[in-house]
Amino acid sequence: xxxxxxxxxxxxxxxxxxxxxxxxxxxxxxxxxxxxxxxxxxxxxxxxxxxxxxxxxxxxxxxxxxxxxxxxxxxxxxxxxxxxxxxxxxxxxxxxxxxxxxxxxxxxxxxxxxxxxxxxxxxxxxxxxxxxxxxxxxxxxxxxxxxxxxxxxxxxxxxx
Numbered sequence: 001x002x003x004x005x006x007x008x009x010x011x012x013x014x015x016x017x018x019x020x021x022x023x024x025x026x027x028x029x030x031x032x033x034x035x036x037x038x039x040x041x042x043x044x045x046x047x048x049x050x051x052x053x054x055x056x057x058x059x060x061x062x063x064x065x066x067x068x069x070x071x072x073x074x075x076x077x078x079x080x081x082x083x084x085x086x087x088x089x090x091x092x093x094x095x096x097x098x099x100x101x102x103x104x105x106x107x108x109x110x111x112x113x114x115x116x117x118x119x120x121x122x123x124x125x126x127x128x129x130x131x132x133x134x135x136x137x138x139x140x141x142x143x144x145x146x147x148x149x150x151x152x153x154x155x156x157x158x159x160x
Contacts, residue, residue, distance in 0.1 A: 006030040009156025033157040048072050055120050063128050064144060070121045071136040077114035083107045 004010060005017040006028045015024045030036065046065040050057075051072045058066065084107045091104075122132040133140055 001031050002033075004030050004033050004156070006034070006036040009033045009158070033155040035152050035154065035156060051076065051117065051121075055124075058120060059124055063125060064141075064148065066121055066125050066128075067133070067136055067141060067144060070118070070125065070132070071141075073114065073118045073121050074136070077111070077118050080107060080111045080114050084111055 003012045005012060005020060005024060007024075008017065008019045010017050010019040012024070012029065015026075015029060016022070017024055028036065045068050046061065048069075050061070050065070051069045053061075058069070061069070084104075087103050087107055125132045
């Protein structure tokens with residue numbers, strides 16, 4: 001077993017890569033030219049409560065986790081949006097009562113927070129892969145996982 005740089009495949013003597021010209025942290029050291037692995041670490045969907053994490057915590061999650069959480073965040077925002085529609089319907093029926101005003105204030109703040117959370121997740125994803133998906137379907141997640149798996153199968157070994 002030979003330790004190699006997980007970025008370029010160069011054989012390592014210690015934890016310094018002569019090609020990349022940098023000291024490697026443990027997560028960037030692989031074996032026998034294997035690529036950095038993320039697919040093997042993805043065993044389950046992230047817990048939905050993680051959507052309420054801080055921006056800093058979200059930035060530490062994997063891209064596949066963020067894609068799954070984007071789906072959750074958009075679903076939450078749609079639910080709150082529908083509450084706002086109900087508020088508008090209540091205003092049409094009953095007029096602008098104190099209850100309607102209170103519901104309006106509460107749902108607006110929730111909708112604003114939900115929208116900003118969606119934007120945060122979309123922008124983190126965009127910074128990583130260059131775009132954010134307009135729809136995150138089961139098929140999209142499956143294809144993304146398949147691509148992750150395939151990209152880890154090709155070893156970085158130069159044949160002599």
